[in-house]
Amino acid sequence: MGSLLSYSGLSTKVRAMQSKLIKEVQYQEIAQMPSVTAIVSYLKKQPGFQDLWADLDENSLHRGDIERLLTHTIYQNFAKLYRFANPEQRTFMALYFKRYELAIMKECLRKVFDKGHAELDLSLFKDFFDRHSKLNIEKLANSSTVEEFISNLEGSEYYKPLKKLGNDYTPRIFDYGMALDQYYFANIWSVKEKLFKKRDLEEITKAYGNKFDMLNLQWIYRSKKYYHMTPADIYALLIPVHYRLSRREISALVEAGDEEEFKHILDTTYYKKRFPELVPEKLEAFYNLNLKNILETESRKYPHSVIMLYSYLYHKEHEVDRLTTAIECVRYGLSSAEILKYIAKT
Known part of the structure; x- marks a missing residue:
């Protein structure tokens, strides 16, 4: 009740x-x-x-105006719901909001790596982020070097995950993006039991657990097929979460000698049983389908929950x-x- x-x-x-x-x-x-x-x-x-x-x-x-206006409707609708939500519901929304912060930070990093050639106008989003975020998106957008960008994050939760990059090598934009994703995903998994109880915890665990498993499957497959990465480098990319994929299965997939062996191991997983038509080439499509189905099915079953x-x-x-x-x-x-x-x- x-x-x-x-x-x-x-x-x-x-x-x-x-x-x-x-x-x-x-x-x-x-x-x-x-x-x-x-x-x-x-x-x-x-x-x-x-x-x-x-x-x-x-x-x-102009072209950029329309894309920003569309994105702004996401933020405007989030703000509507946030105003309507109670403190318990705002807990989830604050956690979800971090994906918007990640998107903004990645936009700013793209500008830095483009050496200032890319235009970046975040003024439309300033009021929204001023209300919901501790990040100064104006300073981040005006950063001209990676060092300045990271310095402008000091005091935020994102400073340490990015600051520690570059000690042993020169990171690419991909590395910074992956570091932000890994931090965000691991953070969700680590705090969920502190923030949520009962039905909400079950729904968060199911939705994000499936999401993280399927993302790991995609990253393993892409890393092996397109980038020919070593197992050690692949492990470094993965979200440190095991939901329906065991550590043993993840290890077997990462260590697979070729695409055929990867497919054979994939065929023994929970996700192949759930989606009989699942093949390595369709992992991205099935990731989207799986998440969409879970959210639609669970929100119909439990309309009075965080899902x-x-x-x-x-x-x-x-x-x-x-x-x-x-x-x-x-x-x-x-x-x-x-x-x-x-x-x-x-």
């Missing part, structure tokens, strides 16, 4: 916001739009965008990814059939 009372108001709010996400029939309409301007004009009339974009002049927008929040935030980000894909396809003049194929893959 406590969970029902605690989540009933937020569940109603989430359901209302979920109903405003772009539906498949609307993607079909978008795929037939003649221009990017027409897509923005169309979105302005949709329930999920009409309040947020009411004063927007679609004729004056309902996670599911909405995931689907809102997925909407923005698909709309970004559609806009790029229209910009390059692809046919509506081709656009729908790309949207379906996103």
